[in-house]
Amino acid sequence: MNASAPMVMGILNVTPDSFHDGGCFVDLDAAVRQASAMVLGGADWIDIGGESTRPGAPSVSIDDELARVVPVIQAVRRAHPSLPISVDTTKAAVARAALAVGASAVNDVSALADPDLAQVVAGAGCGLMLMHMQGTPRTMQRQPHYDDVVAEVCGFLLERVERAERAGIPRERLWIDPGIGFGKTVSHNLALLRGLPTLVATGLPVLVGASRKSFIGQVLGLDQTQDRLEGSLAVASLAVFAGAAMLRVHDVQATRRAVDMAWAVRGGAA
Numbered sequence: 053m054n055a056s057a058p059m060v061m062g063i064l065n066v067t068p069d070s071f072h073d074g075g076c077f078v079d080l081d082a083a084v085r086q087a088s089a090m091v092l093g094g095a096d097w098i099d100i101g102g103e104s105t106r107p108g109a110p111s112v113s114i115d116d117e118l119a120r121v122v123p124v125i126q127a128v129r130r131a132h133p134s135l136p137i138s139v140d141t142t143k144a145a146v147a148r149a150a151l152a153v154g155a156s157a158v159n160d161v162s163a164l165a166d167p168d169l170a171q172v173v174a175g176a177g178c179g180l181m182l183m184h185m186q187g188t189p190r191t192m193q194r195q196p197h198y199d200d201v202v203a204e205v206c207g208f209l210l211e212r213v214e215r216a217e218r219a220g221i222p223r224e225r226l227w228i229d230p231g232i233g234f235g236k237t238v239s240h241n242l243a244l245l246r247g248l249p250t251l252v253a254t255g256l257p258v259l260v261g262a263s264r265k266s267f268i269g270q271v272l273g274l275d276q277t278q279d280r281l282e283g284s285l286a287v288a289s290l291a292v293f294a295g296a297a298m299l300r301v302h303d304v305q306a307t308r309r310a311v312d313m314a315w316a317v318r319g320g321a322a
């Protein structure tokens with residue numbers, strides 16, 4: 053069980069096409085202002101990404117991704133010298149450049165699909181978030197299938213944890229994430245949220261990213277991502293109750309309050 057209150061990771065997508073905030077923070081000043089607002093709202097981490105992973109999204113070249121994320125990480129680091137910053141990338145070259153300008157961890161939604169990424173993380177001595185995905189963003193929502201979604205996602209993540217450890221990344225620097233919305237139907241997502249205690253029981257810190265995702269829209273009948281705050285807060289609160297260690301969210305201040313309240317009801321780590 054976590055010893056301290058769960059953390060809140062604020063999302064900063066510097067992409068033209070992310071599903072909720074695409075295009076909002078492409079400008080450098082706007083990105084830094086948003087990071088500062090999230091810190092003020094109670095963010096423990098800021099996750100900076102330059103490649104949209106929404107279903108069907110086209111892939112982005114290394115050069116384009118570097119041009120998007122490196123200046124933003126540099127500027128956010130300058131404004132917040134001790135803020136934990138993760139770079140949301142699947143590419144070793146992008147991770148290397150991001151770490152060189154001040155990122156503190158790599159958030160890899162492909163969980164080491166790039167064989168060089170583990171070496172980069174091991175060499176930098178930084179943290180690594182490993183997320184489960186079935187397929188690729190281009191194909192993942194076509195016909196996701198599992199016999200036992202919780203067992204399969206947990207087994208996959210433990211295999212990737214082993215791969216990371218073999219590459220020289222100590223377990224203490226790893227996070228696992230069920231990958232809500234990545235190759236999952238609504239019922240797979242709900243089953244994974246109900247099954248979070250299975251992931252928590254691994255002893256690894258569990259990161260959950262459900263903020264404003266489409267399964268919330270499908271459950272509540274809300275097409276617009278702008279209308280999904282309450283659903284997101286409900287999921288965040290329940291994830292905290294189940295033992296999640298960090299929530300990756302768009303709405304930092306609201307989530308911070310929901311998380312702290314859920315944590316108090318849970319009785320802290322007790």
Ligand code: PMM
Binds near residue numbers: 063065181229259261
């Ligand atoms: N979701 C998105 C992107 N990166 N990283 C982790 N670890 N977990 C997630 O659930 C996750 C992620 C997609 O959402 P976005 O477009 O809002 O960034």
